[in-house]
Amino acid sequence: MGNSPIDGARALTLGTAGHIDHGKTTLIRALTGKDTDRLKEEKERGISIELGFAELELPGGRRLSVVDVPGHERFVKNMVSGATGIDLFLLVVAADDGVMPQTREHLRIIELLDIPCGVVALTKIDMVEPDMVELAAADVEDLLAETRYEGLAVVPVSGETGAGLPELLNALEAAAALVPPRPAYPATRLAVDRVFSLKGIGTVVTGTLWSGELRPEDVVAVLPRAASGRELNEVRIRGIQVHDRPADVAYGGQRVALNLTGVERHEVQRGQWVVRDPVVAPTFLADVSVQLLAEAPGALGRVSRVRVDHGTAELLAKLVLADRETLGPGESAYGQLRFEERALVYPGDHLILRSVTPVTTIGGGRVFDPAPHKHGTDPKWRSRLAVLETGPADDIAELLLAEAFPRGIARQRLEHSPYLWRFNGRKAVETLLAGGLAELGDGGLLFHAGSLAVLRGQVMEAAKERAAEDAANPFLTLGELRRAVARGREWPALEAALAQLQTAGDVVRSEHGVRWGEAAAALEGTDAAAAERLLETMTAGGADVPTPEVAIAAVGLLPADGARLLKALERLRRVVRVTEDLYYPSEVLDGLLARITAAIEEEGQITLAQVRDMLGTSRRYAQALLEHMDSEGLTLRVGDARRLRRRRR
Structure with a gap:
């Protein structure tokens, strides 16, 4: 308009x-x-x-x-x-x-x-x-x-x-x-410099729209939250004016007035931002490069309190230098700003530094990371900031990919990362993939290729060690593998590494776990046949599974050979030890536990006698099954009954 x-x-x-x-x-x-x-x-x-x-x-x-x-x-x-x-x-x-x-x-x-x-x-x-x-x-x-x-x-x-x-x-x-084109920031943000209220209209804010576009009916957030205010994450734009004229769209670079609904005049103040689809959260920390003016009255120490002018806000912060004890007039350095209140800063934003007292301009800075960890003097920190400052884009993308390991990062998220806004993020990611520096896993997750290669090597080493330790059972359960290479966590990168190793034939993955591809099967020849006979005998007993001695004797095995095969079956997760002298075939046990669980879900609880009668077994077997469920964290004993435990989601 x-x-x-x-x-x-x-x-x-x-x-x-x-x-x-x-x-x-x-x-x-x-x-x-x-x-x-x-x-x-x-x-x-x-x-x-x-x-x-x-x-x-x-x-x-x-x-x-x-x-x-x-x-x-x-x-x-x-x-x-x-x-x-x-x-x-x-x-x-x-x-x-x-x-x-x-x-x-x-x-x-x-x-x-x-x-x-x-x-x-x-x-x-x-x-x-x-x-x-x-x-x-x-x-x-x-x-x-x-x-x-x-x-x-x-x-x-x-x-x-x-x-x-x-x-x-x-x-x-x-x-x-x-004037060169502004970086193609996907973010839309307006720096608020005036707030007032008009009768019959409501709250009005004005400012320069730094980037993006705004339209009436857009839902925006006002950030950061005022110290004594509420979260303003769903504020609606009722109307827009550009230089006193109604407008159906406001463009980046224009002076804009916004009539906001869902917010009172006292809840918004100069220094805040009106943001659509926030991609960066307000922060207490920002990694920056700083330059001290040649006319600055003196040097800054390693930690200095400064005023920071950013957008329309004036903030107080501590500036912590990254790699030196002092910063003299005319010098530049990397540092970290630790704000006394939250600030909304984006990568690439420029700042003005002023002394606290007397108040005078002493220098400026540029933001490279709006969400860092708190850190002191560290060469790695300086190296990281140097990459974020100068690029090139594929170096920044590789750095972000390495830092996202082992979680991985969605390709689209990396391409649109705020750290890559001033570059062509899509081209940077394509360069990494073409150069073998990034690998695409299931679900569109990207992984740092070098880190993934190291993890594959660790998986192979763990699988080979297990095969060398126990040729009869070379399988690692997923839990054992996670503890060995992933600090016990469910890393997306571990699944990607396993998929690659399995495709290459370097590991075999089955219901028993993961084993080295060249490791022999757990049981072969006469052992395998005898083990299957033993398993069939135990399975036939149902809930009244025979004791090991009875089952071993029934298939004509020597006690020592039968005990060895039973141990192998246990390691292969074909049987589960429930008590000192009671083993259930895994499939039988799963079926029994499922029946007990279903009964508890229907009635709310179950007693030992009810389990005995439902399964048509003796008190001994019913008690063994319930105590096993207790030990596995499936049930909780309350008096004479069992209830299901609430599992964490």
Whole structure:
């Protein structure tokens, strides 16, 4: 509804910067026709305190959202709130003053936030002689030469007379054309800078939409949760305005007002985010790279308390350096921010660091991991951050894959990982698969190939050791195998490794467990035949299974041979020892226990006498079966009855 980017050009936000009383607000009023000073105090004092907003239409028809920031040193945090999320800047320098302290600080902040393009407006040229304009322009060019912005267009203008405004608009249009595309973040988030309530409308929040799109009826979350507030995970957008006009969609880069339902005015505050489909959780920790300004008043120790400006929030945190004891002016390092309250930071986000007292800008940072563990000085930590910072994408994907082992990670989840947003995640994963660095298991899970190869080797070693220890029973149960190679856990990677080894014929998997592929079968020849006869005799007894001595004698075996075969059958899980001298064939026992369990489920409990009568057996066998169920954790004795135990889900 009138807010779509023109001719496919994406929406951009322009932020002003500059020293107090250099004419930023006057210039914006001349360019847009809108007065961005909105507070009574601002009108009375003639300075900007809060952020002001307007819309600027360029000669080619493209519209820019304009954020007018305060220039007074006491309101630098508000300046940072306006500067974060902008695409290009307009640095305002008065010709009668030239470069001043806040001019330098604002330009340093712009550089730390990695804002790519901009224009310098040399204002108040109607108040000075032409030679003063030239001196001021030279002063600005010297300042720009100290930064990445050397050679930026410097346009002399007057907000009062209108002189130079057409040239300034043309320069802004040229700069806008140079703004690179934003990373294709799948996340949609808006940094809240104002919250108010209107009669008959309800709660309204405004801010810059950093990425994604928002539409009326979208369900969003407000994050992080306020310290004394409730979870706001299902807030509905009733309506959207872009520069005072109703809109059916808001695009990343635009100034947006959202009318929210399901939330009260007092529950939302500046510094929070409106997020659709959150993919990163608020955190107390973030791994970052930090850069201290050359003008910083002094070095930081290994642990320093700092102010962190991010989005529209000002946070307090401890900065813990990764690999050094001090960080001097002009130096860079890796570190960890430990916030005093939860922050919502995404990989790639830029931060401004300011001293706690006196409050001054000392440097900046960039987030690489919004969900790290707390750690101190560790070379591995530094190496990990170096990979996350510089890539390439397939190195980051391999790192994430290795860290996900042995759980594995869904292919789509890895491709869309926040750590890969600034790259082509799908291409990175394809590169890993093609290079043999990743392996795809059942269910679409990806595993780190090197780690999976190590696990396969461990499985083979465990299987060979069992075969060497007990040729009669070379099988490892899954429980034994997990204890041997997986710390007793059900690792998805273990299932993947077993499937690969089984396909290759390196292991054999059956109802008895897992054995080395070259291990002999447990029982062969005459032993196998005798064991089957013994098993048949025991099975024929049903619930009244014969004792080992009786069964062995019945098939004509010597006691020693019968005991050896019975032991082999037990190891193969063909029979189960229930008491000292009572063995049940596994299939018989499973059937009996199933009948008892079904009876308890129907009646709620069962007594020994009831089991005896139901199975048509003696008290001895009924008691043995119930005590076995007790020992296996299947039943619980309550008085003379048994009840089923509640199993954990």
